[in-house]
Amino acid sequence: ETGVTQSPTHLIKTRGQQVTLRCSSQSGHNTVSWYQQALGQGPQFIFQYYREEENGRGNFPPRFSGLQFPNYSSELNVNALELDDSALYLCACQLAGQETQYFGPGTRLLVL
């Protein structure tokens, strides 16, 4: 049990719609990272938030955006959904300056 929760667990959207995924940590981890895991692949880094600001970004377009709140919870927003956005979205929490990330159970997004 990592103490990291994500909601919703599953989501179905249609192409062109927008989606918001949520992540929270019970352990006071102040850094949050988001990953996209396509079927049969390893997690791909989307971005990281620390102190409510983006602190690093992977190779994802601007329609992927995020927020971090003062209580360290976080949102991932995806606009103009495409079929290839169908994936498991994972958030990972850690303390700044620490090397270990703790993952939530993920949100499985299906875009039709």
Add this chain to the structure above:
Amino acid sequence: AQSVTQLDSQVPVFEEAPVELRCNYSSSVSVYLFWYVQYPNQGLQLLLKYLSGSTLVKGINGFEAEFNKSQTSFHLRKPSVHISDTAEYFCAVSGGGSYIPTFGRGTSLIVHP
């Protein structure tokens, strides 16, 4: 830039047999290395990690891994597997001032009775 290669996409093994899952990494700086396990329809759970010190690292569920700097490898081993070890295993590397890990594509461990 860092990269991770997991040499086997799938490893079938019989219950109570030993297993080794292979991982090689590429990095120009000192590294932190991780193994995560993912059970069906779940997130990633940390099995073990190498940060520094002893090259043999012991983790949960009877798994261990050995860091070999000269061969840039971090292979995962278990002397006797159980059916419940059937899962996807991911090797990851971070370092060089970044704590954001790069993941391999995963190895599917399939334990047969």
